[in-house]
Amino acid sequence: MNNRPSRRRDRRRMNRALGLARLNQGLTGVNPSVGCVLTDADGHVVGEGVTGIGGRPHAEEVALQQAGDRARGGTAYVTLEPCRERSQGNKSCSLLLREAGIARVVCAVEDPHPVANGGIRALRDAGIDVQIGLGQRSSQQLYKKFFQSIL
Template sequence: MSKRRDQRMMGRALALARLNHGLTGENPSVGCVILDSHGHIVGEGVTGRGGRPHAEEVALEEAGEAARGGTAYVTLEPCRERSAGGKSCSMKLEEAGIARVVCSVLDPHPVANGGILRLRRAGIRVDIGPGRHAAEGLYRAFFASIN
């Protein structure tokens, strides 16, 4: 994957995240774009109004089997655990067969933090940083609410 493609796809994920910014309750509005193993967009998602479903869930459902071997671009670290129970986004990305995850920023929330570590332990390549500046601006209030 090229640095240019990473920036372009993360820009698209950030645009999705902005769609529901301020409409997701206590949860941040996250954007997710999934490419198949050939680099074609096969799924997109944004956190639902009120905070559910999570962006990764929406994008994975749209992508289906095409996600296997692909790349997920997520504006915020995929959750390690779900506060409401059920499978976390990091677990769902692993089960879908995603080969690589690119995320802008880590999630400081104590329940969500650690999703990247879970993915790496599962053998998934994780790159952090594309779109960091824009994501930090988008999540400023969310980050402040945790500290």
């Protein structure tokens, strides 16, 4: 297997990320329940995560801890834009993905939250290929209340 982009593979991975996000829907406090699936450079799944109950840890953190070094050169599938900043001062998810050596991010929707928004820009500025929109309709439905709470 290789990690060349494949629409079919991308859809499967994003559908899995959406399924993970639904697991903790309504259990993450003010944070949205995000799903994340990580693949290695060959396209094999090496990590999965969902936002923890109460809102922490973030899905990307969980998936990266599971994947370890195997994430280098791989792809992250996330249901919501990886955060640019964290409200409590921890490393942002966009920074964690960069540090892990992720080569590509497939993101369903941008995060309108003023602290989180900008993660995509930070990833692109670091030379990471970012694609937005796969799973957009499902994610917008999943995050409808969250989006309404901040807009």
